[in-house]
Amino acid sequence: MYNYIEYGSSEISNDNIDDQEKYEQFMARIEVGEKIEPDDWMPEDYRQGLIKLISMHGISEIMGALPEKEWTPKAPTMKRKLGIMAKVQDEMGHGQLLLRVAEDLMQPYGKDRGDIMEDLLSGDLKFHNVFHMPTKTWADAGMVGWLVDGAAIISQTNMLDASYGPYQRALQRICQEEVFHAQHGEAIIMALAEGTDYQREILQESLNRWWPSLLMFFGPASADTTGSSKQNIMIKYKIRKSSNEELRQAFLDKYLPRVFSLGLTVPDETVHYDEAQEQWIYQQPDWNEFKQIIKNKGPRSKERLRLREIAYENNRWVRQALAKDQVMT
Amino acid sequence: MTVNSAEEANQDVAYSKALKELIYQLADDDFLISFRGSEWLGLAPHIEEDVAFSSITQNTMGHAFMFYQLLEDLGEGEIDLLAHERHPDVRRNGIYLEKRNGEGNYLEEPYYDWALTVVRHFLYETFKKVKLEAITKSSYKPLANIAGKVLMEQPYHLAHWRIWMNQLLNSTEEARDRIEARLNEAWEEFGDVLEFGFQATEMEHFDLIIGEEELKERWMDEVAKTIPNLPSEPLGKKFGSGREGQHTEDLDQALATLSEVYLSDKEAIW
Numbered sequence: 001m002y003n004y005i006e007y008g009s010s011e012i013s014n015d016n017i018d019d020q021e022k023y024e025q026f027m028a029r030i031e032v033g034e035k036i037e038p039d040d041w042m043p044e045d046y047r048q049g050l051i052k053l054i055s056m057h058g059i060s061e062i063m064g065a066l067p068e069k070e071w072t073p074k075a076p077t078m079k080r081k082l083g084i085m086a087k088v089q090d091e092m093g094h095g096q097l098l099l100r101v102a103e104d105l106m107q108p109y110g111k112d113r114g115d116i117m118e119d120l121l122s123g124d125l126k127f128h129n130v131f132h133m134p135t136k137t138w139a140d141a142g143m144v145g146w147l148v149d150g151a152a153i154i155s156q157t158n159m160l161d162a163s164y165g166p167y168q169r170a171l172q173r174i175c176q177e178e179v180f181h182a183q184h185g186e187a188i189i190m191a192l193a194e195g196t197d198y199q200r201e202i203l204q205e206s207l208n209r210w211w212p213s214l215l216m217f218f219g220p221a222s223a224d225t226t227g228s229s230k231q232n233i234m235i236k237y238k239i240r241k242s243s244n245e246e247l248r249q250a251f252l253d254k255y256l257p258r259v260f261s262l263g264l265t266v267p268d269e270t271v272h273y274d275e276a277q278e279q280w281i282y283q284q285p286d287w288n289e290f291k292q293i294i295k296n297k298g299p300r301s302k303e304r305l306r307l308r309e310i311a312y313e314n315n316r317w318v319r320q321a322l323a324k325d326q327v328m329t
Numbered sequence: 330m331t332v333n334s335a336e337e338a339n340q341d342v343a344y345s346k347a348l349k350e351l352i353y354q355l356a357d358d359d360f361l362i363s364f365r366g367s368e369w370l371g372l373a374p375h376i377e378e379d380v381a382f383s384s385i386t387q388n389t390m391g392h393a394f395m396f397y398q399l400l401e402d403l404g405e406g407e408i409d410l411l412a413h414e415r416h417p418d419v420r421r422n423g424i425y426l427e428k429r430n431g432e433g434n435y436l437e438e439p440y441y442d443w444a445l446t447v448v449r450h451f452l453y454e455t456f457k458k459v460k461l462e463a464i465t466k467s468s469y470k471p472l473a474n475i476a477g478k479v480l481m482e483q484p485y486h487l488a489h490w491r492i493w494m495n496q497l498l499n500s501t502e503e504a505r506d507r508i509e510a511r512l513n514e515a516w517e518e519f520g521d522v523l524e525f526g527f528q529a530t531e532m533e534h535f536d537l538i539i540g541e542e543e544l545k546e547r548w549m550d551e552v553a554k555t556i557p558n559l560p561s562e563p564l565g566k567k568f569g570s571g572r573e574g575q576h577t578e579d580l581d582q583a584l585a586t587l588s589e590v591y592l593s594d595k596e597a598i599w
């Protein structure tokens with residue numbers, strides 16, 4: 001469900017375009033809305049940008065299962081147990097779908113899913129900032145579905161017409177399922193908002209805690225904030241349409257009225273809609289903290305990676321058994 | 330003999346007592362093994378398995394839901410109360426199904442054992458299939474109908490675990506050793522799963538299900554189709570009989586986890 005244009009290494013340049021003609025044809029195709037398929041010619045920075053975007057998206061789906069997993073066995077009713085099980089299973093399914101797309105793109109480099117997993121564990125591959133955060137109460141299970149998935153829908157709708165066919169098609173399905181997830185989250189939130197004092201208390205506490213992460217969700221407004229950003233190249237190649245800030249404004253537009261109508265507040269006294277500028281004014285989250293978080297120095301980064309590491313190491317014998325005739329690490 | 334509704338069943342005290350006992354076993358078995366499955370989420374050997382396993386786990390929780398619903402209809406109390414509040418002494422799941430997935434817990438350092446999971450699910454799903462098939466002919470129609478419904482998807486669950494058994498038994502030496510060790514362990518513990526408990530005679534007498542011995546034979550025949558070299562010892566019940574309310578600390582851990590939020594505010598509607 002999750003991707004922003006990540007803070008990361010500098011843009012790859014296309015200095016050595018040995019075939020200017022192919023490049024021009026490629027650009028002409030995406031200009032008229034044609035989709036690029038895995039075996040088509042594509043510029044190197046397009047391929048590498050996609051690999052980074054899609055493998056991060058895929059791995060974030062998988063890492064994203066972990067915070068919600070903390071509440072899955074504890075879900076408070078049979079119906080909630082069924083709902084959250086179905087939801088987290090969908091997320092794993094998205095992860096699988098996306099890693100398949102990334103694997104196709106990585107093929108020319110002789111890399112596959114094993115490399116993605118190794119890169120995650122070594123810290124070379126980032127996962128989304130929201131999944132480095134702790135969960136404390138059942139309200140967090142609702143918050144992840146309602147606002148985190150709500151943010152994801154906004155950021156993915158932005159790419160529903162992406163120029164790369166396999167990703168664009170995967171996103172159609174993912175977005176449809178995310179709408180159910182947001183409804184699942186909203187249902188949990190509504191029950192809490194209409195519930196006992198204790199329920200309202202854990203709901204507000206959860207929102208206060210998640211607010212900075214939700215603002216960070218869409219990434220920095222520009223490269224000035226964190227050092228680098230790939231927004232422009234992704235827009236040029238028609239992977240996405242809107243900028244990080246435009247997406248964040250769309251999120252605030254959609255959700256702040258809902259937050260207020262439930263009688264909830266956000267931990268920002270300055271937040272308001274400025275009619276003249278036609279945008280929400282809000283207090284910036286701590287972007288230095290964001291940089292730390294995505295370097296795997298967030299509150300739960302180590303623990304979540306540790307779970308994946310244990311799963312990976314502890315099940316090595318199973319993978320070896322399944323691939324008896326293949327060379328296995 | 331055919332009983333078509335909860336009202337009808339409750340008119341005969343002896344009948345409804347045996348019926349409820351049988352349904353509690355079905356509900357609690359599925360509930361506990363599904364809980365153990367939910368702890369595995371995100372930790373399976375590969376992503377495709379995580380997707381498949383969590384789908385099976387979710388279906389199984391759905392089956393538990395339907396069985397608890399039958400009990401609610403019979404006047405035993407609300408579904409969520411039955412699932413979350415009952416004391417261990419009245420829980421009827423087989424003890425082997427409450428067993429922890431391995432070392433550690435699902436939040437920290439979960440050194441879960443895939444061999445235990447494959448063996449447990451294979452043995453349990455084989456058992457569930459033969460039991461439900463017998464129940465499709467049950468005198469209590471609402472239960473027979475649910476059994477038929479569950480059997481529309483449950484054989485796929487069994488097929489999944491049968492493939493795992495075959496693959497792991499026929500691959501590396503390490504995999505075979507691990508599976509065989511867990512199988513020997515299961516043989517010491519699985520016995521009570523196959524039992525019907527206090528109301529065994531009545532269940533058969535009222536045509537709720539076939540006899541305990543016959544079910545056990547059917548199960549053994551099915552298991553032997555996948556595992557040619559079954560342990561030679563008789564099946565044991567190392568920790569007692571869950572069908573009679575005996576349980577281990579592992580059940581306490583499971584119940585404390587699965588009812589933590591539910592119990593945090595019992596007035597609340599979640």
